[in-house]
Amino acid sequence: xxxxxxxxxxxxxxxxxxxxxxxxxxxxxxxxxxxxxxxxxxxxxxxxxxxxxxxxxxxxxxxxxxxxxxxxxxxxxxxxxxxxxxxxxxxxxxxxxxxxxxxxxxxxxxxxxxxxxxxxxxxxxxxxxxxxxxxxxxxxxxxxxxxxxxxxxxxxxxxxxxxxxxxxxxxxxxxxxxxxxxxxxxxxxxxxxxxxxxxxxxxxxxxxxxxxxxxxxxxxxxxxxxxxxxxxxxxxxxxxxxxxxxxxxxxxxxxxxxxxxxxxxxxxxxxxxxxxxxxxxxxxxxxxxxxxxxxxxxxxxxxxxx
Numbered sequence: 001x002x003x004x005x006x007x008x009x010x011x012x013x014x015x016x017x018x019x020x021x022x023x024x025x026x027x028x029x030x031x032x033x034x035x036x037x038x039x040x041x042x043x044x045x046x047x048x049x050x051x052x053x054x055x056x057x058x059x060x061x062x063x064x065x066x067x068x069x070x071x072x073x074x075x076x077x078x079x080x081x082x083x084x085x086x087x088x089x090x091x092x093x094x095x096x097x098x099x100x101x102x103x104x105x106x107x108x109x110x111x112x113x114x115x116x117x118x119x120x121x122x123x124x125x126x127x128x129x130x131x132x133x134x135x136x137x138x139x140x141x142x143x144x145x146x147x148x149x150x151x152x153x154x155x156x157x158x159x160x161x162x163x164x165x166x167x168x169x170x171x172x173x174x175x176x177x178x179x180x181x182x183x184x185x186x187x188x189x190x191x192x193x194x195x196x197x198x199x200x201x202x203x204x205x206x207x208x209x210x211x212x213x214x215x216x217x218x219x220x221x222x223x224x225x226x227x228x229x230x231x232x233x234x235x236x237x238x239x240x241x242x243x244x245x246x247x248x249x250x251x252x253x254x255x256x257x258x259x260x261x262x263x264x265x266x267x268x269x270x271x272x273x274x275x276x277x278x279x280x281x282x283x284x285x286x287x288x289x290x291x292x293x294x295x296x297x298x299x300x301x302x303x304x305x306x
């Protein structure tokens with residue numbers, strides 16, 4: 001069974017892009033230029049999902065979508081559920097998740113939506129969710145790791161990890177890299193580092209899965225500059241009226257489109273394969289990240305000595 005794992009790096013993987021490249025990509029984004037896939041930054045999740053309806057309507061696919069109670073995650077969940085995909089929504093706020101389920105079922109009474117409680121800043125909570133999902137006896141065809149936070153102050157999870165890194169990458173992916181915080185905390189840099197780590201992770205795991213001939217693909221997705229809850233919480237931070245709404249289209253494209261079948265370890269922007277920064281293409285750093293992450297999580301989950 002094919003499993004597609006998608007991680008959303010958001011807009012901060014641009015750490016090492018030069019000004020010319022950044023300007024070119026920004027203009028392309030604002031213009032909504034269509035790429036080889038037939039989609040661009042102005043394509044909606046609905047358009048992408050509709051074009052893949054023949055693929056999913058004849059099957060009973062199961063998708064886990066984190067961060068689905070608002071923003072990009074909500075739009076993604078709504079779009080894939082409409083196409084007949086069974087949606088599992090892990091959420092900290094079960095009440096909000098139940099309200100989303102009601103909205104989805106209102107649009108599509110036949111939609112199957114399963115709610116589970118989870119705190120993505122807690123390794124123990126993620127482990128409980130995994131056991132709960134396995135107990136359902138369902139296949140996992142699509143995993144969309146969408147949840148994320150952006151904190152401007154230094155906070156730590158219950159596992160003593162910096163909160164942004166723990167939520168956006170460490171607990172979300174289960175491997176990872178020891179994040180060392182300094183006294184001079186920079187929320188933007190912490191957010192950028194956590195998203196860079198997701199891309200390195202996607203590339204390294206894709207490489208390992210390919211070596212094992214596993215029928216699993218994992219890709220990283222940039223949703224574009226979208227006015228989500230993260231941006232609304234930071235009013236001075238890229239919050240213009242011209243931000244595009246279709247943030248869920250690329251995740252839907254990579255999860256459902258037959259054009260992406262067999263592609264793994266890639267990076268997608270505006271529903272098209274794109275190039276990463278030099279940092280995100282560093283294979284030695286990706287391997288180091290994987291080794292340190294694996295050791296770190298083993299210690300935390302199983303309390304084994306260093």
